[in-house]
Amino acid sequence: MFDEKTYIEREGKLKDGYIRAAAMTPKIKVADCEYNIENIKALMIEAYKKDTAIAVFPEMCITGYTCNDLFLHDRLLDSALEGLVSIKHFSENVKGMISFVGLPYEMNGKLYNVVAGVMNGQILGMVPKMYLPNYGEFYERRQFTPGFNECVYVNVDGEEVPFGSELLFTFDNNRKVKIGVEICEDLWTPQPPSIKHAMNGATIIVNASASNETIGKDTYRKQLVSGQSARLVCGYVYSSAGGGESTQDIVFSAHNLICENGSTLAEAHKFADESVYADIDVERICSERRRMTTYAVDENSAYTEVQAHGLINKELKLIRYFDKAPFVPSDKKERDSRCEEILNIQSYGLKKRLEHTNCKNAVIGISGGLDSTLALLVTVRAFDMCGFDRSGIHCITMPCFGTTDRTYNNAVKLTKQLGCSLREINIMKAVRQHFEDIGHDENNHNVTYENGQARERTQILMDIANQTNGMVIGTGDMSELALGWATYNGDHMSMYGVNASVPKTLVRHLVQFYADTCGNEELSSVLNDVLDTPVSPELLPPKEDGTIAQKTEDLVGPYELHDFFMYHMLRFGAEPEKIFRIAKYAFAGEYDDKTIYKWLRTFTWRFFAQQFKRSCLPDGPKVGSVAVSPRGDLRMPSDACSHEWMKQLDRIKEINGYE
Structure with missing residues (x-):
């Protein structure tokens, strides 16, 4: 007789390539790392209970994005690093889910805006922000140094952790899922890092962002995320800062988005600090890339791939919409x-x-x-x-x-x-x-x-x-x-x-x-x-x-x-x-x-x-x-x-x- 369990274990295909992702905005207090960490952990548990494999949190979510010159204080930097280590150990409770969290990180006397990928009790890698806005309401270069491509290794809590932009997160039980990271402004530039990530095999891009709200910006932001997912034929998970940030001069709306190959799968209501979930079809992405002979591969890069064990790989009760008339627009x-x-x-x-x-x-x-x-x-x-x-x-x-x-x-x-x-x-x-x-x-x-x-x-x-x-x-x-x-x-x-x-x-x-x-x-x-x-x-x-x-x-x-x-x-x-x-x-x-x-x-x-x-x-x-x-x-x-x-x-x- 056919044994379904054996088939799942042997093929790993009954889930049909669907990976559940979440873009989440925790409730935070500016510069209160302990408070922020507890709320990040609470959302990690929520995401895990919903069979989420990829959870993405905003830029600088451990400290808050609007700390300004407080980023130059050791007390805040040390507290942020302690928070990251705490999340690392906590991730043992949500095995199989990779979480991306943002924090300031000091290396060789310079401060970097980074996103860390954490899973199964490990910090898998840290990716620095490449493009630092220093115009209008932003002045990140006052505190931070632009990131770099090649990977080096830094010691965090006794572990050697790869650190650099040319870094992909891969998984031993799902070779089609490869995750690249960019941070907020990176996407808004003429040559976003996500282009190189995708050309080196990334099928999902995650973006930890702190994009403030101004009139009409939400429309452009959505077009940008959706368009990049179409251009790169990928899934794109965009998590943005929300109401907990300082409103001294700007306001953040937690405009979280999940897109796939030009389609918006999930979009948060603004100013609600709402978590959104979507099932990204990685098999569909890979099929589309195989079909497109003009989809270029970067053969000259020296990307580092870090591999994690046991990404959540179960048959999901899908939350994705399937149009019964795909040839006929409903509108x-x-x-x-x-x-x-x-x-x-x-x-x-x-x-x-x-x-x-x-x-x-x-x-x-x-x-x-x-x-x-x-x-x-x-x-x-x-x-x-x-x-x-x-x-x-x-x-x-x-x-x-x-x-x-x-x-x-x-x-x-x-x-x-x-x-x-x-x-x-x-x-x-x-x-x-x-x-x-x-x-x-x-x-x-x-x-x-x-x-x-x-x-x-x-x-x-x-x-x-x-x-x-x-x-x-x-x-x-x-x-x-x-x-x-x-x-x-x-x-x-x-x-x-x-x-x-x-x-x-x-x-x-x-x-x-x-x-x-x-x-x-x-x-x-x-x-x-x-x-x-x-x-x-x-x-x-x-x-x-x-x-x-x-x-x-x-x-x-x-x-x-x-x-x-x-x-x-x-x-x-x-x-x-x-x-x-x-x-x-x-x-x-x-x-x-x-x-x-x-x-x-x-x-x-x-x-x-x-x-x-x-x-x-x-x-x-x-x-x-x-x-x-x-x-x-x-x-x-x-x-x-x-x-x-x-x-x-x-x-x-x-x-x-x-x-």
């Missing part, structure tokens, strides 16, 4: 902007192809479904951009065994409202003749019955394109291509596929956006009815009441699930176990675990089995960060084996007792 304003941009990309792509081929006619198989509707709307926009007459768009409706009155009527109305040419060609006779030629029983509604119709339609479209000196516009979308839900050399083929990188969940919003903004009430009404129609290839006869019998999502599964699976698998290389885990969070209350597993298994199997269809896709424009074109984002062998992926799915099945 309407942003979504509308995205839709307009995508329609422009699709239309400009087709415009260029029409101009290049000197083609003023387009041929589209119009079914009354979502995909062909979007393709027609894009073609109309492209023709308008070119200044071509819309009558050159030849919409071909080809009713057969599965066509319903609803979809047929919508196809006709849509074509007329848009001012395109409409031609009806009933293919029943031709398909029946074909069945007779190949000896297929029409009552056998198998794949031959379905694909015979799809290929007949494509043959007609191609031949009409020859008649009109036109171009067949493909209608299939990216979700169908990922699943292989297309008839090879049928609807799979065209001369330009405008929907090739648009997922099904986004197709719906693009059509809705057009309906909402077209300014034509009758056209809008037709588009809304198309949106209400079940997705179907209409290749099987309708029900007795004339409604659609063949609903795609009943056969291959809900497209919102498949688009979620596709996004995380193709965009970040997520494994089935991880996708299953996060899908349960994203779709909690909508799909039970067994249903999610069923369709994830379907998606994975079909994705591998159907690559041969994607290997010979027609041209089409890329619109987003995920695409399946063999010339663009997905260079995958058609005979790649799915065994390793299915093996993980089998493990899920065995653990959960699914049939």
